[in-house]
Amino acid sequence: MSKIAVAGTGYVGLVSGACLADFGNRVICVDTNLEKIEALRSGKIPIFEPGLDDVVARNVAAGRLSFATELASAVKESEVVFVAVGTPPADDGSADLQYVEAVAREIGRAMDGYKVVVDKSTVPVGTARKVRDWIAEELKNRGVSIEFDVVSNPEFLREGSAVQDFTHPDRVVIGAESVRARELMKEVYRALYLNETPYIETGLETAEMIKYASNAFLAVKITFINQVANLCEKVGADVQDVAKAMGRDGRIGSKFLHAGPGYGGSCFPKDTHAMAMIGRDYGEPLSLIETTIAANDSQKTRMVNKIEAGMGGSGSLKGKTIAVLGLAFKPNTDDMREAPAIAICEGLAARGATIRAWDPEAMQEAAWRLAGIKGSLAFAKDEYDALAGTDALVLVTEWNQLRTLDLERVKSLMQAYNFFDLRNVYKRAEVEGMGFRYFGVGR
Ligand code: NAD
Secondary structure (H helix, E strand, C coil): CCEEEEECCCHHHHHHHHHHHHCCCEEEEECCCHHHHHHHHCCCCCCCCCCHHHHHHHHHHCCCEEEECCHHHHHHCCCEEEECCCCCECCCCCECCHHHHHHHHHHHHHCCCCEEEEECCCCCCCHHHHHHHHHHHHHHHHCCCCCEEEEECCCCCCCCCHHHHHHCCCCEEEECCCHHHHHHHHHHCHHHHCCCCCEEEECHHHHHHHHHHHHHHHHHHHHHHHHHHHHHHHHCCCHHHHHHHHHCCCCCCCCCCCCCCCCCCCCHHHHHHHHHHHHHHCCCCCHHHHHHHHHHHHHHHHHHHHHHHHCCCCCCCCCCEEEEECCCCCCCCCCCCCCHHHHHHHHHHHCCCEEEEECCCCHHHHHHHCHHHHHHEEECCCHHHHHCCCCEEEECCCCHHHHCCCHHHHHHHCCCCEEEECCCCCCHHHHHHCCCEEECCCC
């Protein structure tokens, strides 16, 4: 059993903290956001993440998991301190490390004995050494000499299946430089280590690079199939069949080969930008990633163009009412960071459309993220309410309930029958058979 503090109780910090407690460790989750900590203390989970509430409740009840706003005392009570704060993009696209630095310095000011400081946040190559320097500087300011190690332990969980991903990872990556730190990390992940989860030990820079390279690769793969889809539309091929056949090739694999409106979320956009920036900084530009970023941005605009073209061409969106179904960047999360729905709603509004939007979990997020177009936007009560009196349905996020719409009912609610399936969920023949005009991506 390890004594652990987790700084930052967002998607990653809360899931990591709760699951590490579930592995038998004693965990204090710390956040500067008082509201968040108060909610957690009263048993409320501030994010939508399937299964997380059970893990949190179980471990709070067992006395293994607690919540605090003050990092200093949590550091003193722990031997391992995880850094799980945000690393949002700075104006130039690089990762903004201000929160990581603040936590590192606070650890340096508070620590009273040996600590392993673990970078769980996604950070540029070289950050672990910076964290070490920031802590060392604070110790020097205090005039004390205390031993500590910094470890890089990138996180690969996916929102929407975060608990399952954390407890059944494809691999655990530990970048460390001392035997002591490596041994302590084995203790932290003992439940997985004993379970024969692939446990990859590397140096610090390698661990940091593994995370960026993995995310950038997936972003490239999505963008690849999106570009193939765009070409399919021109040549009369069906990208669904192309992807299915490609995916059968073991060297390619079927995952992340779904054509759609472009990737979004809290990770791929910012991590591809940050990696491109690292490449430029080191004089080794990553042209493939630079191109991916640009292509993904234009894929979102392309969706707005597709809808406008489908509705009759330039100017045709003026005065139309459009139902946008699904706003979160993917199903099973309320996260709307960089969600394609934002660019699509804004694009439709800019071309004169009125939007009726709905998402099962992201309505609160949408209220402020789409505030810029609130004059052109109404939030619906449910998926069918969103369709009332509309000229087009645009399916942006493939939540389960949106995969199985009652098409009779849909038709009875709409005033014109345009069906834009940006996730290729529906069968063209079935939708057209009901009297809709059907538009997929790459079909
Ligand atoms: P988040 O924004 O949901 O959470 C960050 C939390 O840190 C917030 O609650 C914030 O209040 C808190 N915080 C900020 N400064 C603090 C401080 N000084 N002390 C304590 N708490 C502080 O972010 P997230 O999505 O959990 O991402 C965290 C990191 O993990 C990022 O680097 C991200 O790239 C990485 N990551 C995210 C995912 C994901 O799916 N969200 C997956 C893998 C890796």
